[in-house]
Amino acid sequence: MSIAETAGIVVVGASLAGLRGAEALRRNGYSGRLTVVGDEPYRPYDRPPLSKHVLSGELAPDATGLPELDTLDAQWRLGHAAVALDRAARTIRLANGTGLAYERLLIATGAQARPWPAASGGGLEGIFTLRGRDDAARLRTALAGGPARVLIVGAGLIGCEAASCCRDLGLPVTLVDPNPAPLARSLGTWIGSVVADCLRDAGVTFHAGAQVLRFAGDASGRVVRAHLADGRAVEADLVIVALGATRATDWLKGAGLMADAGGVTCDGACRVLGADGTPCPDIYAAGDVARWPNPLYGGRLMSVEHWGNAVAQAAHSGRNMLAPADDQRTYHHLPAFWSSQFGINIKAVGLSEGADAVAIVQGSRASRRFLAVYGRAGRSIAAVSFDQARWLPAYAEAITAGRAFPPIRDASDQGDYLALAPGFPPPRAASTLIEARHG
Incomplete structure (x- = not known):
């Protein structure tokens, strides 16, 4: 394997998290060599329209490109996936046999659709x-x-x-x-x-x-x-x-990292953990592929496949990659997603897994216009709206603050409510994998 380029920062993954992570590096003052690797031949594009506007024919597939918010001055290595990582040599091997040296690495390879056997x-x-x-x-x-x-x-x-x-x-x-x-x-x-x-x-x-x-x-x-x-x-x-999806981690086999089909495990600062549990000071992860302990949910490991997390975690990782060891900030994130289907706009905040109660606090199920709040052990942990998002930001704040379930009473459009069991199916695994689509 020949090393084609001199070392710098390499971002593996040319989708939303990779792009926003690269922009964060430039925004935070990095002026060195920056290389973005992608397995697809396209510059970063937006995925939410694919299952909506593209399938319907309202939007062409090539009209989904993401805006580049900062001047990157990056080397784009597209159409050749990363297939191996050598941490000792600090090199990445691409599918075409090219080797890339790195000083620091951001893993943003995302996830791939789970195929039928x-x-x-x-x-x-x-x-x-x-x-x-x-x-x-x-x-x-x-x-x-x-x-x-x-x-x-x-x-x-x-x-x-x-x-x-x-x-x-x-x-x-x-x-x-x-x-x-x-x-x-x-x-x-x-x-x-x-x-x-x-x-x-x-x-x-x-x-x-x-x-x-x-x-x-x-x-x-x-x-x-x-x-x-x-x-x-x-x-x-x-x-x-x-x-659902599996995280794109096959290329990390043998690299001595805590990585599997559920993601790449990171510490609270988004530094990837080695197989021994020690943070790697030169390797970070962001987006769908990153699994990290979220302080908002008691440090529970989670991998969040949502648009907003990809943006926020990439920006956080880019900042931490350039910061000294004693200034590594912890990443806090309240999961959020949205979906448009059957003429209804569904929006949700928080993590509903483990909820023992749910209550409709605005609107009604019969009208299909309502806001429901999920609680666990007396605390609000998530909320979802069906065409009734007016109070959703207020509940997001209440969930982040750990307030009682449900936290808002006597709102102008709030009626009586009854707390019921949410009816979740049995969990599939011990770790939290939020496989909701980007939205």
């Missing part, structure tokens, strides 16, 4: 995932062809947004999810049932509590149906697999 039909034609610009372009072309039967596997944010878009295009849609309600893992089944009603009213056939075992294809290798665990079969000529 090839052994159970994942290689059939007509099966799509949605994560990047090329994914959206291919899926948009396929949807424009007017498939007769669209099947979506997974009723998280991406699955529900895709279902909404397909119905707007007049396409028949079936949605299958193993949980009792859509968005059950992020909102609970009591609030998620509102989304289920929206699905059905829009004409989506929703199979709750159902699991796809395998896909079957025709003689040409194109998908024609899905076989469910309960013995049913669902006919489909286009399938969208929306089963």
Whole structure:
């Protein structure tokens, strides 16, 4: 491996976190060599429009570029993924065999869509995932062809947004999810049932509590149906697999870091931890790939796949990368996301995982215009609004301050409320992985 460039700061990941991290370095006074590495051939682009405006045809895939807010004067190494990290030599190897030396490194490789296993039909034609610009372009072309039967596997944010878009295009849609309600893992089944009603009213056939075992294809290798665990079969000529994401960490195997499919583990200052738990003074991480102890939730390790976190954590990491060891600031972040589906704007703040109560404090479920607050052990930990976001900033402040559940009483538009169990499905893992889509 030949080293093609002299050392400087290298940012691996040319998406939102990578771009904003590089800008933070320049903004904080770094004037040396700056290299940004990306596995895709495109300059950084915005992902939220992919499952909304691009799929609907309202926006071309190449019209999603992110604005560059600062003059970077960076070397862009696009179209060649990082495949290995040698910490001892302080070098990164790219897929084309090129080596890059670094003095300091920012890991911002994000996440990748969880694919359907090839052994159970994942290689059939007509099966799509949605994560990047090329994914959206291919899926948009396929949807424009007017498939007769669209099947979506997974009723998280991406699955529900895709279902909404397909119905707007007049396409028949079936949605299958193993949980009792859509968005059950992020909102609970009591609030998620509102989304289920929206699905059905829009004409989506929703199979709750159902699991796809395998896909079957025709003689040409194109998908024609899905076989469910309960013995049913669902006919489909286009399938969208929306089963969340895994963090892009394969290239870090053998590097001696605490990294796995759930992310790269960092300390509170966003410094990546070595396998022995010691922070690496020259390696930081930001965005979807970073897993860090959030002080707002008792130091619980979490990886937040949200647009706002990518921006804020990248800026924080860029600042800390240039600061001395005795001035490493701790990263605090209140998770937040939004989603537009079935004519409703859903906005959420906080981490609802572990909530033991939820209450609607404005509006009503029946009207589908409401604000709900989640509590745990008497404290407010999260809030979500369905077309009722007026008080959401106030609840965000209350959640950050650790106030009682629910913290705001006698508001001008607040009625009586009843606290109920949120109805979350059993957890999948001990660590907190917030797999909600950027928004």
